Amino acid sequence: MGMTMAEKIIARAAGVPETHAGEIHTVTLDRLMSNDGTTHLTIDMYNQLKHPRIHDVSRLVWIVDHNIPSDSIKTAASHKKMRDFAREHGIAFHEGDGVCHQVMMEQYVRPGELIFGADSHTCSYGALGAFGTGVGCTDYLYAMVTGTSWLMVPRTLRFNLHGKLSPDVCGRDLILTIIGKIGANGANYRAMEFGGEGLHTLSMSDRMSVCNLCVEAGAKTALMECDEVALAYLKERGREPVALFVGDPDASYEKVYDIDLASIVPVVAKPHFVDNIVPAEACRETRIDEAFLGSCSSGRIEDLRTAAEVIRGRKVSPLVRFLVVPASREIWMQAAEEGLLDVFMEAGAIVMNPNCSTCWGSCQGVIGAGETLISTGTRNFRGRAGHRDSFVYLADAATVTASAVAGEIITAEQLDAEEGGERE
Amino acid sequence: MGKIFLFDNDVDTDQIIASQYLLYPTVEEMKSHAFESLRPDFAQLVKAGDYVVAGDNFGCGSSREQAPAVLRALGVRAVLAKSFARIFYRNAINIGLPAIVCADLHDAVQDGDEMELSLEKGIVRTGGRELSCTKLPPQMQKILNDGGLIAALNREVD
Numbered sequence: 388m389g390m391t392m393a394e395k396i397i398a399r400a401a402g403v404p405e406t407h408a409g410e411i412h413t414v415t416l417d418r419l420m421s422n423d424g425t426t427h428l429t430i431d432m433y434n435q436l437k438h439p440r441i442h443d444v445s446r447l448v449w450i451v452d453h454n455i456p457s458d459s460i461k462t463a464a465s466h467k468k469m470r471d472f473a474r475e476h477g478i479a480f481h482e483g484d485g486v487c488h489q490v491m492m493e494q495y496v497r498p499g500e501l502i503f504g505a506d507s508h509t510c511s512y513g514a515l516g517a518f519g520t521g522v523g524c525t526d527y528l529y530a531m532v533t534g535t536s537w538l539m540v541p542r543t544l545r546f547n548l549h550g551k552l553s554p555d556v557c558g559r560d561l562i563l564t565i566i567g568k569i570g571a572n573g574a575n576y577r578a579m580e581f582g583g584e585g586l587h588t589l590s591m592s593d594r595m596s597v598c599n600l601c602v603e604a605g606a607k608t609a610l611m612e613c614d615e616v617a618l619a620y621l622k623e624r625g626r627e628p629v630a631l632f633v634g635d636p637d638a639s640y641e642k643v644y645d646i647d648l649a650s651i652v653p654v655v656a657k658p659h660f661v662d663n664i665v666p667a668e669a670c671r672e673t674r675i676d677e678a679f680l681g682s683c684s685s686g687r688i689e690d691l692r693t694a695a696e697v698i699r700g701r702k703v704s705p706l707v708r709f710l711v712v713p714a715s716r717e718i719w720m721q722a723a724e725e726g727l728l729d730v731f732m733e734a735g736a737i738v739m740n741p742n743c744s745t746c747w748g749s750c751q752g753v754i755g756a757g758e759t760l761i762s763t764g765t766r767n768f769r770g771r772a773g774h775r776d777s778f779v780y781l782a783d784a785a786t787v788t789a790s791a792v793a794g795e796i797i798t799a800e801q802l803d804a805e806e807g808g809e810r811e
Numbered sequence: 812m813g814k815i816f817l818f819d820n821d822v823d824t825d826q827i828i829a830s831q832y833l834l835y836p837t838v839e840e841m842k843s844h845a846f847e848s849l850r851p852d853f854a855q856l857v858k859a860g861d862y863v864v865a866g867d868n869f870g871c872g873s874s875r876e877q878a879p880a881v882l883r884a885l886g887v888r889a890v891l892a893k894s895f896a897r898i899f900y901r902n903a904i905n906i907g908l909p910a911i912v913c914a915d916l917h918d919a920v921q922d923g924d925e926m927e928l929s930l931e932k933g934i935v936r937t938g939g940r941e942l943s944c945t946k947l948p949p950q951m952q953k954i955l956n957d958g959g960l961i962a963a964l965n966r967e968v969d
Contacts, residue, residue: 411950424833425876431837437965454834465834507874507898523876523902525960532964537950571821572868576897605871605896660821749830768825768872775848 389635391543392610393578396518399630400501408542408639416446416530417500417517417629422487423451424747425505427465429524429531430472442534447478448495450487453743454750485715485741488512488683492595493717498613498621499630503530507602508683508765513581513609514594515617516632520608541607543578544569545640548585550649555800557693558593559685559763559783562600563654565646567664575605577641580634582612585648591620592689599684600765603661653798655761656781659769667786670796674706676758678791679772680784681712681739682746685763688713688721690784695727697788697799700810703735704794710752711736712744736791748772761790813860813888815937816853817922822865823872824899828881841877842884859886862926866892866917870899870910879903879910889928891916891935891944904951907959912945930955 390398390405398406400414421429426449433439441447449469457463466482473480484490487504488511496502498516502509505527512519520538522530530536552561566573579601589597594611601609611617612633621628634640653667680686680694691713703709711731713719719741722728728738745752746764754760754773759780762772767779782790785799793802826849832841846853863882869892870878879902882890889909893916903910909930916935919942920926926937928944935942947955957963 411948425874427834427836428838428876428880432961436961453830459834461836461840462834464836505874507872509874521874521898523874523879523898523905525876525905526901529905529960529964539948539950571871572894572896575868575894605868607897747830748825749833753831766823766825766872768823770829770848771825 388639389637391578391634391638391640392580392612392632393518393541393543393608394638395632396499396501397538397540399499406540408540410540411537412540413535414501414538415535416503418446418448418495418502419527419530420448420450420487420491420502420504420506420509421527422453422506423466423469424453425524426469429505429528430468432524432528436532441476441531444477447531448491449473449478449480450484450490451482452485452487453747455483455742458750483716483740485718486683486686486743488599489686489714489718493624493715497626498617498628499632503527503536508599510601510606510609511595511599511683513598513611514591515621516611516613518608518610521602541576541578542641543580544574545634545643546579546581547583547643547645548581548648549583549645550585550647551588552648552651555785556651556653557783558589558596559600560654561648561651562597563656563664563781564651566600566604566662567654569604571603571660571662572605574601577606579604579606579609581610582634586611587614587616588648590689591616592687595687596684603765653783653786655786655796656767658767658778658780661767661781667782667798668801670780673780673796674759675761675790675795676707677752677754677760678707678709678787679745679752679760679762679764680787681710681714681744682764683714684765685784686712686714686718688718690763691718691722691727694784694788695730697785698734698792699730701734701792703791706794707791708752709736709791710739710745712739713741715741745772761787761796763787812925812927813862814858815862815864815920815922815924815926816857817920818849818863818865820866821868821871824870824875824878825872827870827878828875833875833877838877838880838884842881845881845885854885857885857887860888861886862928863887863890864892864916864920865890867894869895871896874898876902876906879906879908883908893917904947904954905960907955909955913942915942
């Protein structure tokens with residue numbers, strides 16, 4: 388019997404010829420990412436071990452991204468603990484370089500790797516054909532000490548992509564549409580594997596968005612077959628694949644979906660669940676107080692270019708705060724070079740340093756009681772961006788930016804039509 | 812016997828413990844904020860030996876281990892749900908908090924009911940009835956029996 392991508396990567400990591408869904412294997416991890424959301428607790432547990440030790444320090448990457456710069460004395464203490472430990476042990480350490488998954492994709496991830504990250508959106512690495520999965524700090528610590536962990540081989544949902552996305556639609560709309568269809572636990576414990584000729588038409592940015600949000604359907608991991616686009620991204624950054632895997636035609640898939648990319652439209656996830664999906668154009672007359680463009684899901688240069696095109700020559704509504712947060716230092720500098728940050732600042736946006744920002748509701752742009760946010764972030768759970776009686780709508784970069792201009796939820800196309808395309 | 816705190820489907824980890832408390836230095840400092848949005852009096856009312864009972868997909872969302880950790884720190888004896896999101900499930904077992912799949916319990920009880928769990932037998936007793944639960948996979952049962960993953964790790968090197 389053939390194998391899925393997930394089965395092949397686990398087989399490699401377990402050192403066995405083949406694996407199949409439902410089996411439990413002891414695996415060796417290629418890389419271990421942790422961020423400031425939990426690392427202070429990992430260090431406390433490490434210090435209580437009878438025989439504290441690190442299996443292979445070169446596999447560890449620690450990234451401060453959730454609350455940077457530190458917002459309080461308590462955060463500062465947790466950051467200091469992480470920083471001091473990383474220095475003492477020689478762990479690769481990033482502070483201010485961007486959201487962890489974006490930094491990992493730019494600097495570390497290689498196709499074929501098995502990666503644990505102490506963050507649920509670790510499944511992003513599937514855009515480069517790597518098996519990334521989110522774990523808690525206890526699993527992380529065990530892997531950090533022993534180099535290994537145990538994994539149950541997941542069943543796989545296969546998504547065959549056909550055709551091409553319309554120009555005003557992005558990967559984020561595709562994955563939100565899929566989540567709307569299969570539900571917030573529709574892929575629980577499963578791998579989501581993407582292939583088909585339509586995959587080749589997606590940019591790396593779109594691919595990262597798609598894989599990133601798979602955890603919002605409960606997926607253990609997301610995987611995409613590597614093609615020339617993925618290999619060019621890797622080569623540009625001076626890296627080589629560990630192994631290139633594809634799903635076998637005779638692999639055992641739990642379910643196969645065929646998706647026509649041309650059928651995807653801009654969508655919005657309404658409060659308070661990511662699977663509460665409606666077409667973006669159907670959300671008119673929803674007033675907003677804040678708009679957020681950023682996150683590991685949609686803070687890339689392509690998103691910033693799209694947003695800048697929408698807002699160029701326009702102004703942010705006086706009733707709205709519009710936060711623009713490039714996902715990494717690399718993206719921030721690219722956006723500056725292209726003049727995009729000037730466009731946002733001139734329009735009245737607030738441009739911030741690369742970090743998780745409003746997406747996780749604890750650092751920047753926290754919203755108050757009764758307020759409404761439209762966001763390119765990852766989640767819209769109750770209270771996710773601040774007060775429990777606030778509302779988060781998730782949308783793509785174009786819709787978020789158009790809404791920041793209009794002061795209510797509107798697609799870029801609707802905004803153009805209503806303003807007759809006129810700008811200053 | 813312990814008291815049941817009843818929750819619905821899709822309780823996400825932001826509800827269990829919100830982002831703004833995660834970087835507090837210790838779980839002890841976070842625990843009074845458990846379920847702050849959904850049920851602000853939870854941390855005051857819950858007593859050692861009580862149970863959290865929920866519907867489907869309990870613990871969805873982020874990988875924050877602070878979620879099961881605050882429940883354990885407040886004395887919750889076990890979480891029983893129709894189904895769990897995978898990261899929460901694994902985290903709970905790893906820190907020694909039983910997370911038990913019990914398909915029929917949520918719809919059979921009211922908030923505030925008393926219940927008793929026999930982990931070994933996989934049985935819940937409540938209101939004169941007995942309901943059976945799904946047993947943990949052997950790998951996870953072993954971790955739980957060892958007192959959590961870190962206890963197991965300490966034992967391995969002895």
